[in-house]
Structure formats: C-alpha cells, structure tokens
Amino acid sequence: MHKPETKTAGFGWLIGFALLAILLIVLPHLLSFSQQEILVMLVIDVLLVCSYRLLTLTGEWSLAHAVIMGVGAYASALAAKELAVPVPLAMLVGASVSAFLAFLLSFPLFRMKGFYFLIGSFAAGEVIRLMWKWSDLTFLFGGPKGIKRIPSMPDLFGIDFFEPVNYYYLCLIVVAVSLLILYRVERSRIGLTFHAIHWQDKLAESVGVNTFRYRMLAFVISAFFAGLAGALYAHYVGAVAPNRFDVEEMVYILIWAIVGGTATFYGPIIGVVTLTIINEVILRALGVDEMRPMLYGALLIVSILFLPDGLESLVPKTKAWLASRKERRENMRTEEVPAE
Amino acid sequence: MTAELFLQTVVNATYAASYMALIAVGFVLIFGVMGVINFAHGELYMAGAYTVVALYADMGFPFFLAVVVGLIFVGCLGLVMEVGLFRPLRDNPLGGLIASIGFLLILQTVAMMGFGVRMENVPPSTQDKIVFLDGAVLTYQRLYVILAAVGLLSALWIFLRKSKFGWSLRACAQDREAAVLQGISINQTARIAMFIGAGLAGVAGALTAPLVSPTPFMGHSVIVTAFIIIIVGGIGSLEGAVLVAILYGFVHTFVTTMYDGTLANIVGLLLMLAVLIVKPTGLFGAKERA
Known part of the structure; x- marks a missing residue:
C-alpha cells in the first residue's frame, strides 16, 4: 500500500515547504477581517480532520469525533472559567480530558467493529452531547445554551490574541506541531501497526499484535488532537453550545475526509481547504451561503460516485498523465530522429 | 402517578410506538434487502411531513389526499435514491451510507x-377525540397514526408472506447471489423495497405533521430513534423492529412523562449501547431476516 519514503527530504520538498510557510504567513494580511476569522476556523478544522484520519488508519470510522472535539472545548472552557486555570494550560487540560474519555470509551466501543463501531460511537457521542443539554446538569454545562464568556487567550509577550491575525499565527504553530506529531506517529512502528490492523487484523493478532490496544491508542491520540482543536475553538469564539458539536458537524468532518480522501496524509487537508474555499469564497460571493448543506451533499455524492478515492487520487493521476505525456513527447522525438 | 395520567401515558405511548414502527420497519426493510444503512431515512420522514404542509396547510387540499400524495411522493424519492445512488454503489460497502448522507443534506x-x-x-384535520372512562384522551389525529401503522404493517406482512414479490424480497434479504441464480431481478426487488421503505417513512411524516410542528431538521431525532430500534431489535429483523418499536415507544414515553425528554433519549441510547456490547445481533437475533 505504501511506498517506502526516501529518508531525506529532497531539495524540491524543502523549497515547497518554504513557499508554503511563506504563503501561510503572508496570507492573513491579504484578507479582510471576516476572511481572517474564517482562516482561523480553517486551521482548526485542518487539525480536526487530520486527527480524525489517524483513527481511520485502523479501519474504524467513528461518529463521535465532533463530540470529542466538544469535550475538549467544554473541558478547557470550564477549567479556564471555573477553576481559573491559565488558558494555554486549560487547552492542554481540555485535550487530555478528551484523550482520557476516549480511553474510557475504548473498552465498550472496541468490542465492536465496522458498522457496529460506527453506530456505537454515534450512540456514545450522543449520550455525552445530551448530558450537556440535560436540564439537571445545567449548573455545570449550561444546558442547551452552553457556556458563554469563556476567558480568551491572554496577551503573551505583548501580543494581543484577540486579533484574528495573531490568534491565527498561534493556531498555525499549534496545528503545525500537532500535524508533525501525527505524521511521525503514522510513520513510526505504531502507525505501521495501525495499517496492519486495518488490512489484516487477524494476521496482525496472530503475530502477537494486541489489536485492541493499538485501536485504543489510535483513538486516544486522535481524541487528544480533536480536543485540542476544540479548545482552540472555545477560547477563540468565547462560547460553546451542544448544538455546535452535533451530527451535522460530524457529517462535515466525514465529508472533508471523504471528498479529500484518507489514503494520504494530505488528502483530508485538501478536502477541508477545497470545500472551505468553495463554501466561503464562491457561495458567499454569490450570496447563497444557506445552500452550504446542499452543496456539501452534492459534492459528497459526486465524489463517492465518480471519485471514490477522493481528491487526493487526482495527484498521482496527474503525475502519471504528465509523465505519460512527457514520455510520448520523447518517443515522438526519438522517432523523429531517424527521419531527419 | 395517578391512574388517569398512567392511562394517558399508555395512550401516548401507543401512538409513539406506532409511528416509530412505521419508520423502523422501512429502515430495516431497506437494510435487509439492499444492505444499505439509509441515513436519509429521517429526511424522508421530513419530506412526508412537508408534503402535508404544502398540500394541506398551504393549498387547502383534503388531509388524506395530502397523506396519500405524501406516501407516493416519498416512495418516489426512495426510487430516485435507489436508481441514482444505491445501485451504482452496490459494490462499495460504505458507499450507500455516505451517499445517503449527501442526499440528506440536499x-x-x-x-x-x-x-x-x-x-x-x-392545523389538525379534525377536532374529534375519544375520551376514555378515566379521562384519558386520544385525538383522532393520533388514532389515524395508530390505525395506519396497524393497517400498513399488516398489509406489508401479508405481502411479504403471500405474494411473489414478497418471496423474492425475502430471498434477496437472505442470500442475494442465490436469489439471482433463481432468476430474481435484484434491481426490481431493490426498487420495490426502497419504494415501500421510503413510503412508510413518508406516511409516518405526513400523518404526524399536524402533531409535531415540522422543521427541516426534524429528521435528526427520527434517525436516532430508528437506529436504536434496529440495533436493539436486531439488524434485519422486521418482527424485532416492530416489537422493539412498541417497547421503546413505551419506555421513551414513560421516562419523558415521569422525568424529562432528554433523559428519555439518553436511556434509549444507553439501551442501544448495552445491546451492542452484550449481544450485537440484537434481542431478536439476526438469523431470520426480513
């Protein structure tokens, strides 16, 4: 499934990354204020969808990811607001609570596989979400209205994080580090074991891999970063509510992952970036942003029908097409030589 | 709990069980024959409700005409899904599920x-109601739902047992390849199953429209209910779906009356999780399908 990667990144890659970094740093200054806010959300969504992909490596598709993001958001918000934990620390608390919850949920949920896991994770997520809404727990979670006036990121080194641009840079650094960790995990022995469990779980078990523990590990890591994304969201927006993390949000995560493709690390990122651009730039320009669900639905259907491996599968296809064109041109040249 | 409140709750639970059964049976039928989890089932219910909104509430056609149109219209939506989405994706195990999510959003x-x-x-189509001795009330509007559930589900049961289509439907649910070898057309069978399954959801939505105040997002709670019922009843078991719909209708209504609605939903989901953990094949087994 996976070509062995070359150990050292080539020179071309370095230039590519440098250009990307420059683009990401310059980008917010080219945008309007509202577009900067969208950009912050986009960066958070990238982390969300990439953390989701880590779990899909083991072959399990969860429907609890949006709620787990919410757990991070709620935990971080409560820690900062009620317990006066400094915000950066509260974010780590939020992420850790998400991870711990995933650890607990592993015991019932990983008794299931495939479709049953899908439904089981959905049920578990809904139970948590309903707890937030439940009137008997309003004193803690604020009921359907959620938690408001969450402390925002304090000024650090004289940088005001209330400004979207500055918060964007903060998110960019956090997300870049997180993605690097996720990438390293996937390339490590652990990540290879995830792949093994996906494709051959019985075989993996027979050579002594504890599939339950590896599934749990994937779930916990993925939950940690989803929780971190939730915490970044909570302290930026300043409010969380149960409906922000409902099945609709989960559907969007699924759509980003599926439209982008999950076989490569960059697939989901392509998905979320492309769809956000289509949604925020094109629909907004046409003044029809209430059509967002329909557009997402239509794109999902089109992609599952005609591009089941996602947008990412266009990359090797384009490469192959370019190569074949080049080859053909060279063949033509060599054929032309004797004629001359 | 007073005797009056108890009886009233029983009446309400019977009504809840009826519309849950209509929805869940359609959901199970679609899964049994085509192996597709139709995530858009709640939205088919919603489409049925909006047919009544458009024809009956806005244009003033008779209520029952609107209900019948709702059945046919939503059944046809089901046909569109089958022909446009599920058939091309038959070889892709999660494809149908994903495509139905797209359809739901649309x-x-x-x-x-x-x-x-x-x-x-x-507005309710009739103000008539039955008042029982203890003072419990059953409005005709709710009675229609109960009658429709009993009538349509009995008709479906006879159809599945007696008619040739019914036999081929059950054959497809049991073993698709063997059914094809016997000369049964998968495509035709799937079309019938999809029409019936979607139509049942449409009727449920149309009949309950005056009782629930339709919104475009009403499908969400419906699909959750449908999931709970088919998991607890056992995926693919029609009898299980009906029995669990009755059971869940009573549990949900009683918990709602005695405590509150959110807790009732939590109880339902925990029930489903418990079944998933202890006996994933459901209470009524997976051996017998459709």
Whole structure:
C-alpha cells in the first residue's frame, strides 16, 4: 500500500515547504477581517480532520469525533472559567480530558467493529452531547445554551490574541506541531501497526499484535488532537453550545475526509481547504451561503460516485498523465530522429 | 402517578410506538434487502411531513389526499435514491451510507429554502377525540397514526408472506447471489423495497405533521430513534423492529412523562449501547431476516 519514503527530504520538498510557510504567513494580511476569522476556523478544522484520519488508519470510522472535539472545548472552557486555570494550560487540560474519555470509551466501543463501531460511537457521542443539554446538569454545562464568556487567550509577550491575525499565527504553530506529531506517529512502528490492523487484523493478532490496544491508542491520540482543536475553538469564539458539536458537524468532518480522501496524509487537508474555499469564497460571493448543506451533499455524492478515492487520487493521476505525456513527447522525438 | 395520567401515558405511548414502527420497519426493510444503512431515512420522514404542509396547510387540499400524495411522493424519492445512488454503489460497502448522507443534506436544504427554517404550524384535520372512562384522551389525529401503522404493517406482512414479490424480497434479504441464480431481478426487488421503505417513512411524516410542528431538521431525532430500534431489535429483523418499536415507544414515553425528554433519549441510547456490547445481533437475533 505504501511506498517506502526516501529518508531525506529532497531539495524540491524543502523549497515547497518554504513557499508554503511563506504563503501561510503572508496570507492573513491579504484578507479582510471576516476572511481572517474564517482562516482561523480553517486551521482548526485542518487539525480536526487530520486527527480524525489517524483513527481511520485502523479501519474504524467513528461518529463521535465532533463530540470529542466538544469535550475538549467544554473541558478547557470550564477549567479556564471555573477553576481559573491559565488558558494555554486549560487547552492542554481540555485535550487530555478528551484523550482520557476516549480511553474510557475504548473498552465498550472496541468490542465492536465496522458498522457496529460506527453506530456505537454515534450512540456514545450522543449520550455525552445530551448530558450537556440535560436540564439537571445545567449548573455545570449550561444546558442547551452552553457556556458563554469563556476567558480568551491572554496577551503573551505583548501580543494581543484577540486579533484574528495573531490568534491565527498561534493556531498555525499549534496545528503545525500537532500535524508533525501525527505524521511521525503514522510513520513510526505504531502507525505501521495501525495499517496492519486495518488490512489484516487477524494476521496482525496472530503475530502477537494486541489489536485492541493499538485501536485504543489510535483513538486516544486522535481524541487528544480533536480536543485540542476544540479548545482552540472555545477560547477563540468565547462560547460553546451542544448544538455546535452535533451530527451535522460530524457529517462535515466525514465529508472533508471523504471528498479529500484518507489514503494520504494530505488528502483530508485538501478536502477541508477545497470545500472551505468553495463554501466561503464562491457561495458567499454569490450570496447563497444557506445552500452550504446542499452543496456539501452534492459534492459528497459526486465524489463517492465518480471519485471514490477522493481528491487526493487526482495527484498521482496527474503525475502519471504528465509523465505519460512527457514520455510520448520523447518517443515522438526519438522517432523523429531517424527521419531527419 | 395517578391512574388517569398512567392511562394517558399508555395512550401516548401507543401512538409513539406506532409511528416509530412505521419508520423502523422501512429502515430495516431497506437494510435487509439492499444492505444499505439509509441515513436519509429521517429526511424522508421530513419530506412526508412537508408534503402535508404544502398540500394541506398551504393549498387547502383534503388531509388524506395530502397523506396519500405524501406516501407516493416519498416512495418516489426512495426510487430516485435507489436508481441514482444505491445501485451504482452496490459494490462499495460504505458507499450507500455516505451517499445517503449527501442526499440528506440536499433534502434538508430544499426544505429550508422552500419553507424557511422556522417551525411549520399544521392545523389538525379534525377536532374529534375519544375520551376514555378515566379521562384519558386520544385525538383522532393520533388514532389515524395508530390505525395506519396497524393497517400498513399488516398489509406489508401479508405481502411479504403471500405474494411473489414478497418471496423474492425475502430471498434477496437472505442470500442475494442465490436469489439471482433463481432468476430474481435484484434491481426490481431493490426498487420495490426502497419504494415501500421510503413510503412508510413518508406516511409516518405526513400523518404526524399536524402533531409535531415540522422543521427541516426534524429528521435528526427520527434517525436516532430508528437506529436504536434496529440495533436493539436486531439488524434485519422486521418482527424485532416492530416489537422493539412498541417497547421503546413505551419506555421513551414513560421516562419523558415521569422525568424529562432528554433523559428519555439518553436511556434509549444507553439501551442501544448495552445491546451492542452484550449481544450485537440484537434481542431478536439476526438469523431470520426480513
């Protein structure tokens, strides 16, 4: 499934990354204020969808990811607001609570596989979400209205994080580090074991891999970063509510992952970036942003029908097409030589 | 709990069980024959409700005409899904599920753009009601739902047992390849199953429209209910779906009456999780399908 990667990144890659970094740093200054806010959300969504992909490596598709993001958001918000934990620390608390919850949920949920896991994770997520809404727990979670006036990121080194641009840079650094960790995990022995469990779980078990523990590990890591994304969201927006993390949000995560493709690390990122651009730039320009669900639905259907491996599968296809064109041109040249 | 409240709750639970059964049986039928989890089932229910909003509440056609149109219209939506989505994706195990999520979003947006986001108010088609001795009340509006559930589900049961289509439907649910070898057309069978399954959801939505104030997002709670019922009843078991719909209708209504609605939903989901953990094949086994 996976070509062995070359150990050292080539020179071309370095230039590519440098250009990307420059683009990401310059980008917010080219945008309007509202577009900067969208950009912050986009960066958070990238982390969300990439953390989701880590779990899909083991072959399990969860429907609890949006709620787990919410757990991070709620935990971080409560820690900062009620317990006066400094915000950066509260974010780590939020992420850790998400991870711990995933650890607990592993015991019932990983008794299931495939479709049953899908439904089981959905049920578990809904139970948590309903707890937030439940009137008997309003004193803690604020009921359907959620938690408001969450402390925002304090000024650090004289940088005001209330400004979207500055918060964007903060998110960019956090997300870049997180993605690097996720990438390293996937390339490590652990990540290879995830792949093994996906494709051959019985075989993996027979050579002594504890599939339950590896599934749990994937779930916990993925939950940690989803929780971190939730915490970044909570302290930026300043409010969380149960409906922000409902099945609709989960559907969007699924759509980003599926439209982008999950076989490569960059697939989901392509998905979320492309769809956000289509949604925020094109629909907004046409003044029809209430059509967002329909557009997402239509794109999902089109992609599952005609591009089941996602947008990412266009990359090797384009490469192959370019190569074949080049080859053909060279063949033509060599054929032309004797004629001359 | 007083005797009057108890009886009233029993009446309410019977009504809840009836519409849950209509929805769940359609859901199970679609899964049994085509192996597709139809995530858009709640939105088919919503489409049925909005047919009544449009024809009966807005245009003033008779209520029952609107209900019948709702059945046929939503059944046809089901046909569209089968021909346009599920058939091309038959070899892709999660493909149907994903495509139905896309279809769900489209239906939601159409309802939103056509009717707006706010709740629709559908006037009841009749003010008549039955008052029992203890003072419990059953409105005719709710009685229609109960009668429709009993009537349509009995008709479906006879159809599945007696008619040739019914036999081929059950054959497909049991073993698709063997059914094909016997000369049964998978495509035709799937079309019938999809029409019936979607139509049942449409009827449930149409009949309950005056009782629930339709919104474009009403499908969400419906699909959750449907999931709970088919998991607890055992995926693919029609009898299990009906029995669990009755059971869940009573549990949900009683918990709602005695405590509150959110807790009732939590109880339902925990029930489903418990079944998933202890006996994933459901209470009524997976051996017998459709």
